[in-house]
Each structure stands twice: as structure tokens, then as C-alpha cells.
Amino acid sequence: MKEYPFIFCGDMIRALLHNEKTETRRIPTYLNCTIDGLKVSKKRWKEYDWGNAEIKDISIWGGDHHVRxxxxxxxxxxxxxxxxxxxxxxxxxxxxxxxxxxxxITEITLPTDRPVKKDEDGEGNEIFLIPHYRATEPEPNIVPDDLDDPYDDRTRWISSIFMPKWAARIWREMTEARFERLQDITDEGIIKEGVIKREYRKPENGGHSLQHHFIILWNSINEKRGYGWEKNPIVIAINFKEFRK
Structure with missing residues (x-):
């Protein structure tokens, strides 16, 4: 069993917390794939023709699901x-x-709904670090740990890139990971991705399809990186279930 960090936007964090997201799609990279069974560098990864890569079905390749x-x-x-x-x-x-x-605060009541880290300050005094999350606490009115003014409660949010593992409140266990083309996603897959059912309005009623909502979500994260919906890139589709750490 290995542990992997995945970055999620605020909408998807909320979907995870409500158990409305049980699937995610990620772009294959040198970090999450091997080539001929070996990890390669970022530089080496760019030497391959990913635009013409092909998914080889397990039924064709004797159980060896891979990209050629x-x-x-x-x-x-x-x-x-x-x-x-x-x-x-x-x-x-x-x-x-x-x-x-x-x-x-002189008398501290530690929360039970999130991880808390016991630590020491610069003088050797015992302290407790409590994480707060923008997805569900848009303005917690607390003094961040890296500020000296105890009256300054303006929140200075830290990018998800820098979140330490101990502060993570959401854990999931992978049940399956497979290659597929992005545009092969079904309505069922879109719902599993966390596109909220109540946002779905049938096109014949003047609304938008599930796919429309998913495209907006996907492109907001991946289009600037060169992996927009229209490119139909190969993705890693990952299914997971709830896990209590």
C-alpha cells in the first residue's frame, strides 16, 4: 500500500466530503507512470510522441493494460x-x-473533526497546529501560525501544493486505475466525478447536459496546460472509496 497526494479544487473537496465524488481523471506523467517498467525523468518523458499514443486493450494484450x-x-x-x-x-x-x-487563547479546546499536530515553538513550549480549509471555511477568523500580531485575523491562505500530509482531512482508497480517452467518459462517470446531480438540466428543457458541466470543470483545470477537452487526451481514470485514516 502506497500513499499519493492528489490536489483537488474547492468544488471537488466539497463533493468528496459529501461522498458525491468516487472517481477522478488525471493526465499521465512521469510521476504516475512507468515506461517499460521503469520510472523516467521529466526530460525523458518529453521525448515520446504522446499525441499519437494508443491505448492497448487488455483483451488484445493478454491482460497487460498499457499505452503504446x-x-x-x-x-x-x-x-x-x-x-x-x-x-x-x-x-x-x-x-x-x-x-x-x-x-x-489561554485555554484551548482542540477540535475533533480534523487532524491536529502537537509541536513546539521557538522557545520549546508545547503548541498545537490546527488546519483550516478554504473549501468549507471561507473566512475562519483565526490568526495564522506565521503571524505575530494576535489581533490580525485576516486569513492568508496557503496553496494546496504546500499542504503537509498530516493536515489532510480526506483519504480515499483506490479500487481501480485504467487508461481511457477523456471524451469516452459516460454520464455515469461524470456523476462519479462529482458533477452534482441537481445541476443537471435536460437540454430539451433549455438547460445543459452533464457533459457540458464536466467540460467546464475539466477545462478550468487542464486547458491552459494543453489538455483541454477538445484535445481528447489519454487520461488515467481512478476509482476510489472512502478510507478512514
């Missing part, structure tokens, strides 16, 4: 496989801030 990709310089073909396995864990990284209530 050509090395642009050597003109050789290679197998790309996903590193994730059933039972591996996801911990969700989200926008957060850490509070040290000892800065302005």
Missing part, C-alpha cells in the same frame, strides 16, 4: 503502465491555513 507510445528520436515503441494499484491511498491536498491558538 513511440520514442520520437529512436522510432521505437514502448509500453506505458500506471503505477497505482488497488489498495493504494489518496490523500487530498487543498487550500489551507494553519492556526496556533496559543498565540491568543
Amino acid at each position: 507510445v513511440r520514442h520520437k528520436k529512436d522510432d521505437t515503441f514502448h509500453r506505458v503502465r500506471i503505477i497505482y494499484e488497488p489498495g493504494d491511498l489518496i490523500w487530498a491536498k487543498e487550500t489551507y491555513v494553519l492556526e496556533n491558538p496559543a498565540e491568543y
